Structure formats: structure tokens, C-alpha cells
Amino acid sequence: MNQSADDARPGYARVRPVIRVSTCHVGVSGAIDARRRDRAGTRVGTLAGSVAVYVLINLYAIPLALATLALFMHRSGWDMTVAHVFYDDMHHGFPWRDALWLEVIGHHVLKFLPVGVCLAALGTALGSYVFPRWRPWRAAAWALAAGLALGPAIVTQLKSMTVAHCPWDLRDFGGYASFSADYAGSWWAPSRAQAGRCLPSGHAGAGFCLLSLYFFGVATGRPRWRWAGLAVGVVAGLFFGFIRVVQGAHFPSHVLWAAVVCWLAAALVYLPVLAGKTARVDRNEPARRGSRHAA
Numbered sequence: 001m002n003q004s005a006d007d008a009r010p011g012y013a014r015v016r017p018v019i020r021v022s023t024c025h026v027g028v029s030g031a032i033d034a035r036r037r038d039r040a041g042t043r044v045g046t047l048a049g050s051v052a053v054y055v056l057i058n059l060y061a062i063p064l065a066l067a068t069l070a071l072f073m074h075r076s077g078w079d080m081t082v083a084h085v086f087y088d089d090m091h092h093g094f095p096w097r098d099a100l101w102l103e104v105i106g107h108h109v110l111k112f113l114p115v116g117v118c119l120a121a122l123g124t125a126l127g128s129y130v131f132p133r134w135r136p137w138r139a140a141a142w143a144l145a146a147g148l149a150l151g152p153a154i155v156t157q158l159k160s161m162t163v164a165h166c167p168w169d170l171r172d173f174g175g176y177a178s179f180s181a182d183y184a185g186s187w188w189a190p191s192r193a194q195a196g197r198c199l200p201s202g203h204a205g206a207g208f209c210l211l212s213l214y215f216f217g218v219a220t221g222r223p224r225w226r227w228a229g230l231a232v233g234v235v236a237g238l239f240f241g242f243i244r245v246v247q248g249a250h251f252p253s254h255v256l257w258a259a260v261v262c263w264l265a266a267a268l269v270y271l272p273v274l275a276g277k278t279a280r281v282d283r284n285e286p287a288r289r290g291s292r293h294a295a
Contacts, residue, residue, distance in 0.1 A: 051275050058215075058267035063260050070256035079251035080179070083167040086246050092174045094167075094248030106243035111206050113236065114148055117213070121145040139273045140219040146269045147212030151262035155205035158261065163189045164199035168248040200257035201250040204241030208233055208262035215270040237262070 073079050088095050096102055125141035128134035164182050169175040182196060189195035213229025241255030 051271075054267075054271070054274055059264065059271075063264050063267075066256055066260045066263065070253040070260065073253040073256065074183070074251070079253050080172065082245065082252050083173065083248065086248060087167075087173050094173070094246075097168065097247045097249075099247075102243060102247065106203065106240065106247070110203075110236075110240055110243075114152070114206050114209050117210065118145050118148040121148065137220065139276065140216050140270075143219065143269045143273050144212050144216045147215065147262075147266035148209050150269060151209035151212070151265040152202070152205045154261050154265055155200050155202055155258055158200055159197045159202060160192045160195045161189055162187050162199040163194065163196050164254070165196035166198040166249050167251060169196070169198070173248060198250060199254050200261055201241050201244055201254040202258075203244045204237050204250070204255040204258035205262055207235075207240035208237030208259045209266070210236045211259075211262055212266040212269075215266050219270055219273045233262075 086094055086096065121141045121144040124134060124137055125145060128138035128141065164187065165175070165177040165179075167173050167175075169177045170179050171177065172179060177196070187199070211230065211233030213232055214226055215229075217223065217226025217229050237259055238255070241250065241252075241258065244250045245252060245255065
């Protein structure tokens with residue numbers, strides 16, 4: 001007769017704990033999903049931010065810094081000062097211009113280095129369609145081959161579009177062209193026939209195109225490869241360019257302009273690779289959340 005309210009409603013006693021547990025489970029699950037969404041959003045936002053930083057640094061800051069240095073070398077007179085160091089006033093010429101060993105090594109042999117790296121990149125990219133283990137390298141390898149080819153190609157075209165002459169063509173060094181006339185107006189030649197065919201430096205471009213190795217390391221997430229690639233590109237470009245400066249074929253500013261072109265070319269071809277990673281993460285994240293929720 002002294003039956004309690006819970007005893008009078010036995011179903012309530014059994015149901016109440018289940019309802020409480022279920023509510024708790026839903027609350028915890030919702031909190032976990034919210035944290036996952038936050039982490040996913042943070043990851044995607046970080047990648048998108050990294051693309052913006054990449055553009056700011058590699059397409060604006062570094063090229064502008066190099067271009068400023070090139071303009072300084074030209075306008076300050078350092079171009080002419082350096083050229084006079086290697087010019088022999090007594091013999092009216094650049095002594096190293098016709099040095100056979102320097103011509104063979106600096107003008108021909110060294111060019112095989114970027115060609116070899118480009119062929120290796122092409123082989124890796126094509127091989128990725130056959131060997132599954134190489135597939136993660138595919139995009140970066142295609143970009144490496146493109147950067148190695150595009151930089152020197154643009155440099156070659158610019159040489160036939162600019163008015164600047166080589167030092168050995170200038171009257172100051174026994175030639176026929178006027179240094180002041182070259183830069184009196186526009187740097188762009190009215191026609192290919194009137195181009196000086198010296199700006200930027202083609203040989204320096206063959207070395208600086210190896211800066212693509214730096215971006216290869218960035219795209220593949222290999223810091224050591226990135227910095228090693230940067231060192232190789234900088235040393236090769238400066239060394240190739242220095243040889244031609246010694247021979248009287250280029251001014252230092254011509255070498256720096258080649259670096260600007262090659263850096264921009266490499267940075268541009270690798271931009272879709274980095275942006276593609278961001279898009280894949282953003283596109284695949286909802287599927288990951290759905291599979292985790294189903295599990």
C-alpha cells in the first residue's frame with residue numbers, strides 16, 4: 001500500500017536513464033563534430049592563407065627586390081665599373097672573351113645541367129602514370145619540367161625585344177653602340193632587328209632556371225630539398241652569369257634580370273600545384289566528416 005511514485009510508474013524508472021544517456025551521447029557527439037569542423041576550417045584556412053603568403057612573397061616581394069637591385073646596379077654606374085675591371089685598355093678588348101676553355105665550359109658544357117634535370121623531371125612525371133609510387137610526385141615533377149623550360153624561353157624572347165647591347169658592343173669597350181642611347185628612352189626595341197640581344201643574360205637564365213628546384217621542395221614538403229634547390233639555383237645562375245660578365249658579354253644587371261624572370265616563371269608554374277592542394281583538402285573534408293560520423 002506504501003508504493004512509491006516510481007513503483008507506480010515502473011516504465012518511467014526504466015526509460016529515464018536511457019533518455020539521459022542518449023541526450024548525453026548526442027551532446028558529446030555534437031561537440032566532437034563541432035571541434036572537427038573547427039579543425040577542418042582551420043586547416044583549410046591555413047592552406048588558403050599559405051597560398052596568399054606564397055603569392056605575396058614569391059610573385060611580388062622577391063622579384064621586386066631583385067629588380068630593384070638590378071636597377072641600382074645599372075643606374076649607380078656599377079655595371080660599367082665591373083665591366084671596366086675585365087676590360088684591357090692596352091689591347092682594347094676583354095682578354096677572356098676568346099679563352100677556349102672558358103668558352104667551352106661556360107658557353108656549352110654547363111648548359112647540360114639544367115637540360116639533364118629537366119629530362120629527369122619529365123621522366124618522373126611520365127613514369128608516374130606507370131608506377132603508382134611515383135604518383136604523389138606527378139604534379140611537382142610536371143611543374144619542375146615546365147619551370148626549367150619556361151624561364152630560359154622567356155629570357156631568350158626578351159633578348160630579342162630589348163634595346164640593351166652587350167658591353168663588348170659599346171663604344172666604351174671598342175664597339176659601335178652607345179650606352180647612353182640604349183637607355184635614353186624605352187628599353188623595348190622598335191623591332192627585333194634593332195634589339196641589342198643582351199638583356200637579360202641567357203646563360204644566367206640557364207643557371208637560374210634551377211631555382212625551380214626550390215619550389216619543387218616546397219611543393220613536396222621537403223625542407224632540405226627546398227634549401228638545397230635554392231642554393232643550386234643561386235650558385236648556378238651567378239656562376240653562369242659571372243663567366244659571361246668576365247668575357248664582356250653581359251653587365252651584372254643583365255644577370256639579375258635573368259634571376260627575376262626565372263624566379264617569376266618558377267613561382268607561377270608552381271602556384272597551381274600549391275593551390276590544388278588547398279582545393280583538394282577543401283573538397284574532401286565533407287566526405288571525411290561524413291565517414292567519421294557514420295562510423
